[in-house]
Amino acid sequence: MNCLFCRIIAGEIPSSKVYEDESILAFRDIDPQAPTHILIIPKEHYDSVLEAPAEVIGRMTETAKQLAASEGLTERGFRLVINTGEEGGQSVKHLHMHLLGGRGFGWPPG
Ligand code: AMP
Numbered sequence: 378m379n380c381l382f383c384r385i386i387a388g389e390i391p392s393s394k395v396y397e398d399e400s401i402l403a404f405r406d407i408d409p410q411a412p413t414h415i416l417i418i419p420k421e422h423y424d425s426v427l428e429a430p431a432e433v434i435g436r437m438t439e440t441a442k443q444l445a446a447s448e449g450l451t452e453r454g455f456r457l458v459i460n461t462g463e464e465g466g467q468s469v470k471h472l473h474m475h476l477l478g479g480r481g482f483g484w485p486p487g
Contacts, residue, residue: 382471386420400433401440403476412479413448413455417441423472425461433472441476450478 384390385404392404395415406414417437423429438457445455455478460467 380422380471381469382416382418382473383422386418396440396444398440401436403440403444406475411477411482413450413476413482415441415444415448415476417444417474417476419472424470425467425472426459427461429472437472437474441474444476445478448476448478450476454478456482 378384378387378389381390385392386402392402394402394404396403396417400420401417402420403415403417406416417440419429419433419437421433423433426434441457442451445451448455455476458475458477459473460475
């Protein structure tokens with residue numbers, strides 16, 4: 378298995394897990410870009426959002442909303458980001474959604 382996130386799902390590589398159900402896993406990003414930086418991924422492998430059905434993207438988004446609430450971000454706001462493809466800055470070819478938020482973090486930066 379070459380896919381990094383499939384290996385995390387399989388438990389072959391450790392992760393800081395924050396949520397798991399039958400179809401979704403969420404864990405803290407190893408190189409956080411904000412006080413809260415969580416990755417939400419489907420357990421089924423899709424290279425990117427281009428291959429994933431709407432139902433999967435919907436489940437990821439609902440999970441992100443729940444995690445935003447448990448991280449205390451709902452009122453202050455947060456970002457959900459899906460980088461896609463080379464020019465979209467996608468470095469891991471397993472669909473993932475970034476949940477970013479926390480003190481001083483927002484858009485535009487600063
Ligand atoms: P992207 O650039 O959108 O493909 O995002 C990939 C993200 O995966 C980056 O933010 C990395 O810091 C993160 N990442 C890479 N390896 C790991 C890992 N082993 N555990 C947690 N996050 C990781």
